[in-house]
Amino acid sequence: MIQWLGVATLWQRELLRFYRDRARVIGAFVPPVVFWLLIGSGIGRSLRVPGTLTGMSYLQYFFPGTILLVALFTAIFSTISIIEDRREGFLQSVLVSPISRLSLVLGKILGSATLAFLQGAAFLVLAPAVHIHPGLAGFINALILLGIASLGLSALGFLIAWMLDSTQGFHSIMNLFLIPMWLLSGALFPAGGAASWLRFVMKFNPLYYAMNILQANLTASWMNPRAHWLAPGIDFLAICAFTLVLIMAAAWAAEKNS
């Protein structure tokens, strides 16, 4: 069912393309970093949510959220190409080749996730520059989380791109769904200080759980970011489940409608 040679081929192609298309490297990495610098420095220490942000600058608080935003942007930009690739590009020939749909899905998602992971990790190593010192274990945990989240976001991007037939459609989904999903992950503000209805909504957002883990590992020493109704294990389970379900959904969609 899975032809690994085909998976590896598609994975490698994704990396090669990305490497040769500098605009994409910059496009996915620089905007989140600029947001982080501007919003982080702009807000500085002027906002205080009692009991949540004590002792850290907003630049620091916003840091884990930016890692996730870099991964989100990268994953989206590399999966969005599916929309045109299917009708007027490389994917046409993959679809009539003997490789299974599952292999196609895995190759594409793994390629996109690798890029998201690498770009996210490239930002993560800047942590000490803003005096975030998570220690070795914290770094490793953050990387593991980043890997799993990158897979999930790539699968989500694949699923959306597969179901759409125009890139314009993708942009509306991005603004209506993906960016709010990131906003409500705790990237910009901690759930603890949010209105109770919003906190309730955030509980259904898989990125919220990813953010919990990132913050716990990177910035938790200053704060107590966890809402008390969540046990630590739940965060990990939630983001793993999200990733797994989306990969299966992407495979199902590709098999069903091709």
Next chain:
Amino acid sequence: MMTQPIIGIHNVSFRYPKSPTPALANVSLMVNQGEIFGILGPNGSGKSTLLGLLSTSLAPKEGAITIAGFDLVKDTAAIRILIGVVFQHPALDKKLTIEENLKAQGYLYRLQGRKLQERIEHVLDVTGLSLRRRSLVEKLSGGLMRRAEIAKGLIHHPKILILDEPSTGLDPGARLDLWRHLNELAQTLQTTVVATTHLMDEAEKCSRLALINEGTLIALGTPQELKGQIGGDVITLASADPQGLKKFIAEKFSDNAQIVDQTVRLERAQGHLIIPQIISSYPGTISSATLSKPTLEDVFIHRTGHRFWNQT
């Protein structure tokens, strides 16, 4: 020359979701091994749909298609190994070199190592691209890009090469080259070639042709056979009053006169003899008279009553 059919299309109909009219209606035809089979039709006639079915991009909803004895719906995987597909829109990765594209394609067809390298050398050689192997596809001219597409479609030595409008975007010289290559392939590799086209001169180069209009098969045969179905010559008469002229010819000469694009058109053996008779017995209204040997477009008009480019 006559060998067994390698593709069998049996009563195939196809309708796209939300479309009121079928894209294909009850099409049946056979393609023999080693021939260059052309599917000729105007834009929107259903020829790309037919190719979509043959290339396994679409699944037939009615009727059956067999390729090399395999059923298209049940044995899709087996068929995909046997066919090579060259799409109308480029399917090369532009950010990769020709050789990288070929390598990726080979991997998708489970070719590896020395065997793959041999195949790459071979298809580069067949398509005359050996010297450009390390060029990025985005840097290639339209003609070279087409050839690279064909090289890609050939990497696994398919029994059948399927091409959708292969000469799209090619200048006349590159178009001639392309057809020369296709002929060589059919001969040297015994590849069966199935190509759609809307160009008459390309269709002339096929060993057999299917003419398609509005989703139905309207004629099938070698270009010679098809043109031979027209009785002799084609006469076209321009007149200020085509209706009157047509009526007059129908009464006097009892012929198969048709009005096509405001001209009167009839088919007739020994056409040169009848032109003076018509002009002298219906004087003063005919502004020009043309006599020609039948072309494939005449076959099309003969079958449909309208020009090939009717829609524009």
